[in-house]
Amino acid sequence: MAQTLFEKVWEQHVVHSAEGEPDLLYVDLHLVHEVTSPQAFDGLRLAGRTVRRPDLTVATMDHNVPTAPGPADPVSVRQMEALARNCAEFGIRLFQTGDIAQGIVHVIGPQMGLTQPGMLIVCGDSHTSTHGAFGALAFGIGTSEVEHVLATQTLPQEEPRTMAVTVEGDLPSGVSAKDVILGIIARIGTNGGAGHVVEYRGSAIRSLSMEGRMTVCNMSIEAGARAGMVAPDDTTFAYLEERPHAPTGADRERALDHWRSLATDPGATFDREVEIDAAELSPCVSWGTNPGQTAALDGVVPESADEAAERALAYMGLEAGTPIREIRPDTIFIGSCTNGRLEDLREAAAVLRGRRVREGLRALAVPGSMRIKAAAESEGLDEVFRAAGFEWRDAGCSMCLGMNPDRLAPGERCASTSNRNFEGRQGKGGRTHLVSPAVAAATAVAGHFCTPADLEGVR
Amino acid sequence: MRPFTTHTGTAVPLDRSDVDTDQILPAEHLKRVERTGFGPFLFESWREDPDFVLNKKEHLGATILLAGPNFGSGSSREHAVWALEDHGFRAILAPSFADIFRNNCMKAGLLPVRLPSETMRTLMDAVLEDPATPITVDLASRAVSAPGVEAAFEIDDFTRWRFLEGLDDIGLTLRHAEAIDVHEAARPSWLPIV
Numbered sequence: 001m002a003q004t005l006f007e008k009v010w011e012q013h014v015v016h017s018a019e020g021e022p023d024l025l026y027v028d029l030h031l032v033h034e035v036t037s038p039q040a041f042d043g044l045r046l047a048g049r050t051v052r053r054p055d056l057t058v059a060t061m062d063h064n065v066p067t068a069p070g071p072a073d074p075v076s077v078r079q080m081e082a083l084a085r086n087c088a089e090f091g092i093r094l095f096q097t098g099d100i101a102q103g104i105v106h107v108i109g110p111q112m113g114l115t116q117p118g119m120l121i122v123c124g125d126s127h128t129s130t131h132g133a134f135g136a137l138a139f140g141i142g143t144s145e146v147e148h149v150l151a152t153q154t155l156p157q158e159e160p161r162t163m164a165v166t167v168e169g170d171l172p173s174g175v176s177a178k179d180v181i182l183g184i185i186a187r188i189g190t191n192g193g194a195g196h197v198v199e200y201r202g203s204a205i206r207s208l209s210m211e212g213r214m215t216v217c218n219m220s221i222e223a224g225a226r227a228g229m230v231a232p233d234d235t236t237f238a239y240l241e242e243r244p245h246a247p248t249g250a251d252r253e254r255a256l257d258h259w260r261s262l263a264t265d266p267g268a269t270f271d272r273e274v275e276i277d278a279a280e281l282s283p284c285v286s287w288g289t290n291p292g293q294t295a296a297l298d299g300v301v302p303e304s305a306d307e308a309a310e311r312a313l314a315y316m317g318l319e320a321g322t323p324i325r326e327i328r329p330d331t332i333f334i335g336s337c338t339n340g341r342l343e344d345l346r347e348a349a350a351v352l353r354g355r356r357v358r359e360g361l362r363a364l365a366v367p368g369s370m371r372i373k374a375a376a377e378s379e380g381l382d383e384v385f386r387a388a389g390f391e392w393r394d395a396g397c398s399m400c401l402g403m404n405p406d407r408l409a410p411g412e413r414c415a416s417t418s419n420r421n422f423e424g425r426q427g428k429g430g431r432t433h434l435v436s437p438a439v440a441a442a443t444a445v446a447g448h449f450c451t452p453a454d455l456e457g458v459r
Numbered sequence: 460m461r462p463f464t465t466h467t468g469t470a471v472p473l474d475r476s477d478v479d480t481d482q483i484l485p486a487e488h489l490k491r492v493e494r495t496g497f498g499p500f501l502f503e504s505w506r507e508d509p510d511f512v513l514n515k516k517e518h519l520g521a522t523i524l525l526a527g528p529n530f531g532s533g534s535s536r537e538h539a540v541w542a543l544e545d546h547g548f549r550a551i552l553a554p555s556f557a558d559i560f561r562n563n564c565m566k567a568g569l570l571p572v573r574l575p576s577e578t579m580r581t582l583m584d585a586v587l588e589d590p591a592t593p594i595t596v597d598l599a600s601r602a603v604s605a606p607g608v609e610a611a612f613e614i615d616d617f618t619r620w621r622f623l624e625g626l627d628d629i630g631l632t633l634r635h636a637e638a639i640d641v642h643e644a645a646r647p648s649w650l651p652i653v
Contacts, residue, residue, distance in 0.1 A: 035536075093653050125535055154632055156632060
């Protein structure tokens, strides 16, 4: 029977299946970080259990780490020390601060070649959906589930439904992967993917780089989806070539045969299908307090349709009808597991070269991993950011969430390449506008939301 | 986990949609390495407003949360569930839940109950009218009752059984240890090891 990409990967990981029970799935890679793991390790100790496959488990520190010189707060230190102790006790490889391999958990997995097509990957973090860009089934889990995977290398899960989001056509100039996913969420809603695994399809998706596909899959959870996936193709295989953990020689040939067999079969059906014309997408900016509340950069803050929108406008300090271009942020944040990869930094730097950040603005560039930082520096991108007036930081989750020293003050407005514009997400009272790296960079220069094209002639 | 059979209590009416886990428990409080003690930080930002529903003295001691659609969206933090439990909630009634949040509730023993929007509206209005309205969640018979309300809810047999017995998932999974060994032995050689 014709199957979807998701159905194939799911079926290949079922360890046990019984009527009326969730399927038991085998986990190929378990990513661990400091925030959602301490109570899981405690649970193992209490029950006298061990980690079944430490060799399929990798840990890093990202949420809490300061990205500028200076100490972390004592509570953060306690959490990072707990992870170091737990990894030592249970024999798990840990990339801690100071290690060149340290970085945001969803950035380092793909970078090292640990993320491969057809794998089942979990992590105690909702943005685990990022890894679906490779045709892996990857989703976020809670701490009880982290403990379950540590102990058994498996996870009982109800089989989600399937959904196809097809974006057909050529993306208009200036429309990035971030605009694609924000456009999708604005159309299907923050609950639009609930209970489903989304497969992103169509020529516009195929045309994206691996970095772009990761940006799209990363934000699947913001549409409520369990996971997002893109079928592996030559772009995927080229990205994986010569990554440290990717297969080589005869193994690569066998792996390629398998990877090529994963794409959705002709004639396979989805429980739900959404089609979007690429030509209708445009650079966009979120105006509210969930990622579905997004408008075209060319547009205006919309009239509030309901009480939730009204509350969002009040929190954001915005009035309906205000042109998006007239909104002036105080802070620019380029980074996160959504847009902290080398390609993102290149895009932003291309806009910033020879230009200056508008006076009075605070601007941060935070690479997603220390290796990305090193790679960016070898291209001289750090010089471009610094010369423009950006702070050039070490790797971490940084201002994506208020768990480390990088945060917004109450009322502060931020153009952010991260993934969530929830109330207080970047610091209590902070106001977040989600944008692409190119828009963030152009906005830094102009002092109000704009695209790189708006900057013609602006220094 | 603590078994759940039937529970009667008063409720807090949180009449908002899309309440995300950053609101339930802000990220700065995720730094504890213990599983307890999150209750004081539940809905922290909103609780700065003395009129916020959780601050009202008539809702003190409530054990059931009435919520709007898509409750628990966003981050996978199970800490949000722990904070709700730590505050004293035993069940959450809503028209719909975000997937990961609902999963986390079921692991931690906080019962998520999906009810039709109209039923939720009736319950919400009843509690807004009279905060002392008692609500009973009976898992054995899969029903929610309150004065003037009798509503059945759906929950699959397996999940219901786990809640009724208070069963630990790891123990259940280890019944299939042999199947795990078999699957593991057949995994392709190219798959990465760390």
